[in-house]
Amino acid sequence: MNADAKTFRRGRRDPLEKPLKALFPIWVVGSVLLVLLPIYLIFHVSFAPGSALFGERPRLFTTEYTLQFWKASFESGGLAGPLVKSLIVATVTTLLAILIAAPAAYVISRLRPAIRYTVVIGLLVTRMFPEFTIGISVATNFARFQPFGLNFLDSYVGLILAHLIGSLPFIAWILVGTFETIPVDLEEAAQIDGASRLGTLTRVVFPVAAGGIAVASLFVWLYSWNEFLYARLLTTNELTLPLKVFQAIDRGSEQEMATVAAILTLPIVFVVYFLQRYLRPGALSGAVKG
Amino acid sequence: MATDASVVAAATEPFKPRRRAGWIKRNRFELALMAPLVIYVLFLTVAPIVDTFRRSFSAPDSGFGTLQTFRGLFDGFSFSQPTEFQRAIVNTVIVALLSLALELGIGLSIALALHAKFRGRGFVRTVMLVPIGVPTIVSGAVMLLVFTRSGFLNSITAGVAGLISKIPGVDWDFQNFSLQVAGGWKTLFTIAVADMWKVLPVVVLIFIAGLESIPQDVYEAADVDGATKWQRFRRVTLPLLIPYFTMALILRAIDAFRIYELALVLAGGIEPVLGTYISKEYLPPVSNLYTSSAASVVLFGIIMIFIVAYLRFVARSQVQR
Numbered sequence: 191m192n193a194d195a196k197t198f199r200r201g202r203r204d205p206l207e208k209p210l211k212a213l214f215p216i217w218v219v220g221s222v223l224l225v226l227l228p229i230y231l232i233f234h235v236s237f238a239p240g241s242a243l244f245g246e247r248p249r250l251f252t253t254e255y256t257l258q259f260w261k262a263s264f265e266s267g268g269l270a271g272p273l274v275k276s277l278i279v280a281t282v283t284t285l286l287a288i289l290i291a292a293p294a295a296y297v298i299s300r301l302r303p304a305i306r307y308t309v310v311i312g313l314l315v316t317r318m319f320p321e322f323t324i325g326i327s328v329a330t331n332f333a334r335f336q337p338f339g340l341n342f343l344d345s346y347v348g349l350i351l352a353h354l355i356g357s358l359p360f361i362a363w364i365l366v367g368t369f370e371t372i373p374v375d376l377e378e379a380a381q382i383d384g385a386s387r388l389g390t391l392t393r394v395v396f397p398v399a400a401g402g403i404a405v406a407s408l409f410v411w412l413y414s415w416n417e418f419l420y421a422r423l424l425t426t427n428e429l430t431l432p433l434k435v436f437q438a439i440d441r442g443s444e445q446e447m448a449t450v451a452a453i454l455t456l457p458i459v460f461v462v463y464f465l466q467r468y469l470r471p472g473a474l475s476g477a478v479k480g
Numbered sequence: 481m482a483t484d485a486s487v488v489a490a491a492t493e494p495f496k497p498r499r500r501a502g503w504i505k506r507n508r509f510e511l512a513l514m515a516p517l518v519i520y521v522l523f524l525t526v527a528p529i530v531d532t533f534r535r536s537f538s539a540p541d542s543g544f545g546t547l548q549t550f551r552g553l554f555d556g557f558s559f560s561q562p563t564e565f566q567r568a569i570v571n572t573v574i575v576a577l578l579s580l581a582l583e584l585g586i587g588l589s590i591a592l593a594l595h596a597k598f599r600g601r602g603f604v605r606t607v608m609l610v611p612i613g614v615p616t617i618v619s620g621a622v623m624l625l626v627f628t629r630s631g632f633l634n635s636i637t638a639g640v641a642g643l644i645s646k647i648p649g650v651d652w653d654f655q656n657f658s659l660q661v662a663g664g665w666k667t668l669f670t671i672a673v674a675d676m677w678k679v680l681p682v683v684v685l686i687f688i689a690g691l692e693s694i695p696q697d698v699y700e701a702a703d704v705d706g707a708t709k710w711q712r713f714r715r716v717t718l719p720l721l722i723p724y725f726t727m728a729l730i731l732r733a734i735d736a737f738r739i740y741e742l743a744l745v746l747a748g749g750i751e752p753v754l755g756t757y758i759s760k761e762y763l764p765p766v767s768n769l770y771t772s773s774a775a776s777v778v779l780f781g782i783i784m785i786f787i788v789a790y791l792r793f794v795a796r797s798q799v800q801r
Contacts, residue, residue: 206709214593221590222607228622228677229610231632235625246656247635294517297510316525318783320738322758322776327528327535329762330769355524358517387509416615418741422759432617439621439745448625451618458613465613 232455235448236260243444259449267446269434269453276431279346280414283353284407287361290354292403295365296395300374310366313359321419324355329423344426352420357410364409368402369395408461415457536774549774565775568757571668572782575743575753576736579672583732584725586676587683592717594684595691605688612681620745623674627660627746660746667747674742679735683728690724691717730787737783754779 234250235243236259242252263269298309328351332342342348372395380390396403418432425433431454438447504511539548556563562570594605611619626632634656641654659666694717702712740755748756754775761772 204708210709214596214598217589217593218598218604221593222604224677225608225610225680228619228626229614231625232618232622246630247638248630248632250632250635250639290516290520293513297513300510313521316521316529318734318780319529320755320758320776320779320783321740322738322755322762322772323532323780324525324528326758326762326769326772326776327531328524331528331531351524354520358520359525362517391513412613416613416617418615418617419759423762432615435615435617435621436741436745439624444625447621451615451621454615455613455618458615459610462609462613465609 229455232448232451235445236452238445240445259445263446263449263453267450269450272429272431272434273453275346275349275428276415279349279353279430280411282346283350283357283414284411286350287354287357287410288403288407291358291362292365292396292399293391295362296369296391298362299366299369306366310363313362316359317356321356325352325420325423328352328355328420332424343424344428348424349421349430352424353414353417356417356420357413360413361406361410364406365399365402368399368406372398405465408465412458412461415454532773533777535770536777539770549770550778553771553774553778564752565757568752568754568775569778569782571747571751572737572739572754572779574665575668575671575675575739576733576786578668579675579736579739580729580732582672582676583679583683584728587680587728588687588721588725590680591684591687591691595688608684609681611678614678616678616741617745619674619678620742623670623677623742624660624745627657627670627673629656629658629661631657631660633657633659661750663750667751671739671742671746671753674746675736675739678742679732683732686724686728686731687721690721693724694720726790729790733786733790734783737779737786754782 234252237255237257238249238252239254239256239258242249242254298306301309329343332348336342340347342351376394376398377390380394381387385393416432417430418436421430421433422436429437431450435447435450435454438450534544536549537546538544539546542548553565557566590608594601594608624631637657638654641652644650645652660670661667698716698720699712702716707715738755739753740759743751743753743756744759747753752760758772758775758779760766761768761775
């Protein structure tokens with residue numbers, strides 16, 4: 191910028207200059223509070239004694255915290271079952287999603303651009319349908335057909351199958367982007383060295399893409415851990431953790447609800463910490479222009 | 481790579497069927513890798529969608545090809561005494577538009593703040609990401625704590641009112657809110673706020689990406705022309721953000737109309753939306769498979785109408801300007 195422009199600008203009075211400067215810190219602090227306050231409240235309510243929350247204006251701070259509700263949730267709240275179910279379903283869903291989507295994503299990434307674009311859009315279009323459109327039919331058929339005496343309703347297998355519906359298009363989309371960045375020369379070099387096509391894939395391509403696969407699997411794990419809709423359609427007895435939160439809400443017990451919600455939220459704080467490196471605005475700009 | 485012999489055979493063979501067999505043979509490795517995903521999507525995504533559409537055009541007593549189920553849904557529509565389904569449609573549209581306005585408006589203003597350079601920006605940007613991982617049901621639970629009759633919104637507002645009342649001559653006699661149980665737009669507003677909080681990180685990330693894509697020399701040119709801050713924003717930033725705005729809007733609109741958990745938690749018994757209506761019709765004790773299927777098709781129709789209308793009218797007119 192040259193000096194002329196600066197003096198010119200200074201010569202004009204900008205009516206927004208002063209209020210913006212004054213409001214800016216308030217706006218930033220306000221945004222941070224808006225994001226953090228709800229998370230604080232969940233933990234606050236789960237640790238606060240009932241007396242602090244009594245009345246029409248519950249207290250925002252208290253000095254007398256108690257572990258009463260955490261203990262009660264673990265001892266008599268029947269949390270063990272839901273916790274195990276949520277953990278197993280999320281983990282198995284993640285593993286299967288990678289196993290199914292990674293090889294396919296590799297093939298898609300090596301297609302001609304026009305076809306590749308069409309396939310990826312086609313996968314994402316399936317996500318535009320309401321989950322209910324898919325879930326209603328899936329739940330009905332799980333109830334109706336029970337192959338080999340397997341009851342998919344109310345079982346780990348059924349829920350894992352349902353969670354794969356939501357995660358496969360998404361993980362395939364992320365992985366196509368990852369594999370695209372791996373040069374084909376690398377594969378050709380491996381094949382000249384005598385590797386088979388499968389060997390090239392498992393020993394060269396997948397290890398190089400490990401970072402992308404790890405990020406994608408974290409997203410799938412989060413999705414399955416948080417998922418509520420399919421779980422509700424497919425569950426009658428064995429609850430998952432999100433269903434357990436809903437049960438507590440239904441019962442009207444604020445502190446039980448807050449405690450289960452806090453347990454559900456805890457692992458996520460760590461996952462987001464690991465993910466924040468990859469959640470850069472730049473990662474999205476490519477998707478818009480492409 | 482396939483063997484040379486099969487490539488030559490496929491290239492010289494005039495018959496189509498044999499040629500196709502050659503194509504399969506040449507690409508069997510790729511096909512084998514694609515097969516699990518294709519089979520999965522066909523059986524557990526495409527087939528269920530077709531199944532639900534087919535069922536919504538059927539009825540228990542008359543087979544496929546009837547509009548009876550849809551007719552049943554739309555029966556008894558009136559302005560004075562809306563049916564539950566009618567209220568669900570209206571509420572869904574209100575919640576979706578309200579949460580889109582909140583998300584895009586507040587998301588853009590936060591992104592503008594985080595685009596400016598200040599100390600601690602990296603930390604604030606990381607903090608903004610936190611809700612991305614919080615389960616939707618938890619976000620609903622929190623907003624229940626905030627907005628219910630004896631919720632934390634009362635405590636916070638009372639605190640602010642107390643501070644403001646210390647200024648001489650100002651007296652704010654604060655009466656308690658009870659937005660969540662109030663019904664009508666107040667309850668819908670709490671759903672929209674809960675949705676906004678949950679998706680703020682995604683919207684902010686999209687807008688920051690958009691702001692960073694605007695080259696600095698455009699602003700310098702605006703400065704040379706003596707543009708005020710508002711003119712810079714209105715004439716430079718906003719027009720260049722439109723592609724990102726459209727992306728955020730469409731991504732969010734698809735989810736905003738499908739809202740379910742938040743509505744279930746915050747308005748379960750008071751204000752129906754399509755999501756809660758569908759699940760109520762499907763689950764016992766109602767267990768009305770046909771009605772819930774048809775309602776989910778209506779929901780899909782609303783999403784499509786919104787997106788097509790936006791792309792057709794709004795996005796196009798902005799480009800022309």
